[in-house]
Amino acid sequence: xxxxNQDKYTQEILNLIxxxxxxxxFNGLVKNYNQQLYWHIRRIxxxxxxxxxxLQNTYIKIWKSLKKFxxxxxxxxWLYRIATNESLTFVKKQKxxxxxxxxxxxxTQTSNQSVLMDSxxxxxxxxxxxxxxxxxxxxxxxxxxxxELKYDEISQITSTSVGALKASYHIAVKKIETFLxxx
Amino acid sequence: MKTLKNIEKKTPILFGLxxxxxxKVPDGYFESIENKLLLISDVKPVIPLNYKKIFISISxxxxxxxxxxxxxxxxxxxxxxxxxxxxxxxxxxxxFEEEMLDTDETDLPIDFEDTKELDININLIDEL
Numbered sequence: 001x002x003x004x005n006q007d008k009y010t011q012e013i014l015n016l017i018x019x020x021x022x023x024x025x026f027n028g029l030v031k032n033y034n035q036q037l038y039w040h041i042r043r044i045x046x047x048x049x050x051x052x053x054x055l056q057n058t059y060i061k062i063w064k065s066l067k068k069f070x071x072x073x074x075x076x077x078w079l080y081r082i083a084t085n086e087s088l089t090f091v092k093k094q095k096x097x098x099x100x101x102x103x104x105x106x107x108t109q110t111s112n113q114s115v116l117m118d119s120x121x122x123x124x125x126x127x128x129x130x131x132x133x134x135x136x137x138x139x140x141x142x143x144x145x146x147x148e149l150k151y152d153e154i155s156q157i158t159s160t161s162v163g164a165l166k167a168s169y170h171i172a173v174k175k176i177e178t179f180l181x182x183x
Numbered sequence: 184m185k186t187l188k189n190i191e192k193k194t195p196i197l198f199g200l201x202x203x204x205x206x207k208v209p210d211g212y213f214e215s216i217e218n219k220l221l222l223i224s225d226v227k228p229v230i231p232l233n234y235k236k237i238f239i240s241i242s243x244x245x246x247x248x249x250x251x252x253x254x255x256x257x258x259x260x261x262x263x264x265x266x267x268x269x270x271x272x273x274x275x276x277x278x279f280e281e282e283m284l285d286t287d288e289t290d291l292p293i294d295f296e297d298t299k300e301l302d303i304n305i306n307l308i309d310e311l
Contacts, residue, residue, distance in 0.1 A: 023224045030220045035213055042206055059220045104207040122196065123205045146202055177194040
């Protein structure tokens, strides 16, 4: 994952928008963020095909709204906000609720080293555990655990208070830990 | 930060893991999706029709036309009525005058200057 100086990059995007170079700005956002956004979306919607659709819808929304970006937040916060909203809207519209069977896992690499096997197995179970969380809790957990964002930033993305985020994250962690212990 | 460290201590399994993606992704997906996403900016954004605004505009125009037509119709009706009344009045006067001209001498009202005849008639009524 490419690490960018977020303040600098946000300013770069703003400069491009000011110069009416939205296409250049957008292409940069595609190249620098498409994988990050994909994984964030994937962990909310679970299935690859759904994540693919939501990712494209997210970028269409980004393209349409790019001119309105004023730099009140960092660019990645703004991108994650759009992606989170699109994902949660998608999940809400879904007719069936996500279950563990919907989780498409990588094939476990066969190895003689039992330690590695255990690690893969636990990581697989973690993905299953995340799928059991409610959608918004999944989003918050992903942003905190995988993306390692600060609570203030997650608050901007999800429009939730820091206190509520902390509570939600703690509950999610406890649920996952219990799932891993039982399974 | 203290709270986060506490969670990590309490949930060693979770926080002892490498944060690697274990979800399956089709081979070559990220290369192909990047090319697809870049095409989005080649399409000119379609400005969606605001159906609410269009409906309000059409309704306003229709309302103005209907009110305008009603006023026009009303004016025309009043003129017709006035014309009719004028014509009617003229006819009435005309017919009255005609009648007057056609009147027989015997229908004319008694000339009260000639009272003698009148007195005789009154006397006859008294006797009756």
